[in-house]
Amino acid sequence: MPQKIKLITDSAADLPEEIAQNYDIDIVPLRIFFDDxxxxxxxxxxxxxxxxxxxxSENLPSTTQITPVEFSERFEKYLKEGYKVLYIGISSKLSGTLQSAVLAKELLGSDDIEVFDSLSASIGIGLLVIRAAEMxxxxxxxxxxxxxxxxxxxxAFGYLYLDTLNNLVKGGRLSKAKGVVGSLLRIKPVLKITEDGEIVVAEKTRSLQAALSTIVKRAKERQRNLSxxxxxxAHTNAPELAEKLSELVQEEFKPRKIVISLAGPTVGTHVGPGGVGLFF
Structure with missing residues (x-):
């Protein structure tokens, strides 16, 4: 008899609502602080x-991680219902949320809870959640x-273009020196999520088109058959950019499916508006 498995993720996964509902995935929300x-x-x-x-607003918002108590309440609820629990969360290098889930597991002392570090963000987490749900x-x-x-x-592959580095720098997700360089030179930075789950500036381009082309070029270098x-x-309120990148990706790779996700408040807080990212 198959195991009863409950999938849990956090709101940084940017899972489209219909997918979350289809697979009955529990999404634990992070908190957003905006103008007090x-x-x-x-x-x-x-x-x-x-x-x-x-x-x-002239002020930038901030986020706070999910607490161990919030996780333990969710985990315990599903354990009592006879589930094995799998939480797939935002990279431990980008948020303390994953550590909260680890503490919750230790608090409950159950071997039926697994905490998996996505080493990613946004729909990069979401792709892992979707694959877990399918399995x-x-x-x-x-x-x-x-x-x-x-x-x-x-x-995993995760490359993104951001219109501004200010939010990443303010949130401590990128060094200030690199953020200042981007502001001064008006560059169009291409960032990547490293194998360790950190966000770093990968390349500096001079135009939006060059940035998108660079993302597709880096994807092509993986030499993976994505058909x-x-x-x-994922995009931060930039649907036209997402569509433009989607067209480039479709032309180059002809994948089985392209999922386009509007990044929510957690990711939007840290990367700012006008950004777009490619993940597989």
Missing amino acids: KEYLDKVTLSTPEFYKLLAA AAEGKSLHEIISKLTAYREQ NESIAI
Whole structure:
């Protein structure tokens, strides 16, 4: 008999709502602080509302990690319902949220809880969650899913273009020196998520088109046949950019599916508006 597996992720995964509902994935929200007000990501602050606030405010928002208590309450609920629990979370190098999940697992002392570090962000996490959900639906065991996810993670690709580095620098996700260089030179930076789950400036381009072309070029260098894979594009309130990148990707790789996701408040807080990223 297949194991009952409950998949949990956090709101930084930017999973499209229909996918989360289809696979019954529990999404734990991070908190957003904006102009002295506290919101729950996509619960008390919708993504469209967030971008309206961002455009109207002179202040940059901030986020706070999910607490061990919040995780332990979720985990315990599903354990009591007879589930094995798999939490796939935002890179431990980008947030303390994953460590909170580890502490919650230790607090409950259960071997039926697995905490998996995506070493990614945004829909890069989401792709791993989708793959885990597909495997669970096929009747794979928790052990098998973890093993496959580890292999997927080792081959993961995450490159992004940001319109501004200010948010990343303010949030401590990128060094200030590199942020200042971007502001002064008006460069169009291409960033990547490293194998260790950090965000670094990969290249500096002079135009938006050059930035998008660089992302596709780096993807091509992986020499992977993506015709039978799902590729994901996330954007921070820049649908035209996402569509432009999607067209380039479709022309170059002809993937099985392209998932386009509007990044929510957590990711939007740290990368700012006008950004786009490619993940597979």
